[in-house]
Amino acid sequence: MTSSHVRIGVIGAGFVGSALVAALLEEERHVALVDAATGTIELVGVAVRDITKPRPGVPVELLTDDALSLAAREDVDIVVELVGGIEPAKTYIETALRRGASVVTANKALMAAHGTALAALAHEHGADLHYEAAVAGAIPIIAALRSSLAGEKITRVLGIVNGTTNFILSKMTMEGLDYGVVLAEAQALGYAEADPTADVEGFDAAAKVQILSSLAIGTSLQGEEISREGISAIRALDVDFARRYGYVIKLIGVVERVGEWGVSRRTHPALVPASHPLASVNGALNAVFVEGQNAGPLVFMGPGAGGQPTASAVLGNVLHAARNRNAGRHDVPFTVDDRLHNVDIADLSSVFYISLDVVDEPGVLAQVASVFAHHHVSIQSMEQAGLASDARLNFVTHEAKTSDIDATLTDLRGIAAVESIGACLRVIGGAA
Ligand code: NDP
Ligand code: HSE
Secondary structure, eight states: OOOSEEEEEEEOOSHHHHHHHHHHHHHHHHHHHHOTTTOEEEEEEEEOSOTTSOOTTSOGGGEESOHHHHHHOTTOSEEEEOSOSSTTHHHHHHHHHHTTOEEEEOOHHHHHHHHHHHHHHHHHTTOOEEOGGGTTTTOOHHHIIIIITTTSOEEEEEEEOOHHHHHHHHHHHHHOOOHHHHHHHHHHTTSSOSSOHHHHTSHHHHHHHHHHHHHHTOOOOSOOOOEEOOSTTOOHHHHHHHHHTTEEEEEEEEEEEETTTEEEEEEEEEEEETTSGGGGOOTTEEEEEEEETTTEEEEEEEEOOSHHHHHHHHHHHHHHHHHHHHTTOOOOOOOOOTTOEEOOGGGOEEEEEEEEEEOOSTTHHHHHHHHHHHTTOOEEEEEEESOGGGOEEEEEESSEEHHHHHHHHHHHHTOTTEEEEEEEEEEOOSOO
């Protein structure tokens, strides 16, 4: 049994780090009373980039601008990485793990790109690597998948795992506003960053999908490319179409078993039935919907971002690592199942909503319909919206293969009367 006094070093004191420091200073006073197994914890250092910035609540004697030395300090038992990005965060984490310190991180980009190697490094050195806050902020989905659902054959995970895009799409839905107007408002309110690319183009959600897939199904975390589409092309017109037909548009992350060993991992906007549990998850909230063979459908919902909610998940990991340390053990890494293979989205089928901006004249519908037919895409419903220069044809298909839809769109672009493809979005089914 090692010492029951555990020393913590925090690297990064931004939104999440500063909330964690406040919580840790509070927790130092209480933990020994509430949980003997955790022992006492002590915050011994906080590394930042700019040591001159005012940081209310962070004791100045703890501050350093030498993060690497904090990660390397022999008397630091748990290093918390809250910098973000790949480097230098990866070097800080590796430095801590190599000397047997446990690491807690909220860094989804790093975990998606290097999670398998970092987990192996932690195991090799008898240390923990925890990352609960990397997916869906305060929602304990990683613990649920690793522990409570460890014996479950998970068939599908659907999630709203990006708060910024959910805020934007919810506001477009409720107020009928255009994407650009709502994005500007989200930036003014601090929900979206000045450069919103990581969120609105789906990179953030894709990293979270990879992490969910590794835990739900057993895929690796080695920077694999997954299918990704963002929300920046969604128009108020599409949101209105969805509403009229009983759907809402959400950016969803999907992990899905295909057959016994196939896995599809993807993120894209989709029309979700208004009756689906994910449809009523609005604003910056996140939710993860898990379907298991025996457990049935489960929904986890809550704040997916923000300093305090995210720090809450980080603190839970810190206390878990402290308990493990005091008991002389560490958690084993997630299992990677080499039998799994990636299924290309082109081979998957879905119902699609397709909206075309067209010239309003006789014969256009017949030309368009023949292209759908040529590629074996069957039409479920069609409407003409708008007139003259504003004319649109909106289609909902029957289930069709993505590669057939792609071929259809390519040919439609070649028809002079089709001015542009306004939208092509997946429509997901009923309660599942
Ligand atoms: P911030 O940008 O607010 O904070 C980053 C912190 O890291 C700052 O204190 C910065 O120092 C420090 N830093 C940057 N570079 C270095 C460096 N080279 N060495 C030492 N310190 C450095 O980020 P967040 O708090 O928002 O995010 C932290 C992590 O948590 C990221 O991985 C993010 O993806 C993840 N996360 C964030 C959520 C959120 O809601 N914000 C939600 C879930 C996860 P300085 O203050 O001097 O600039
Ligand atoms: N940028 C993320 C979001 C928060 O909007 O959900 C960090 O995971």
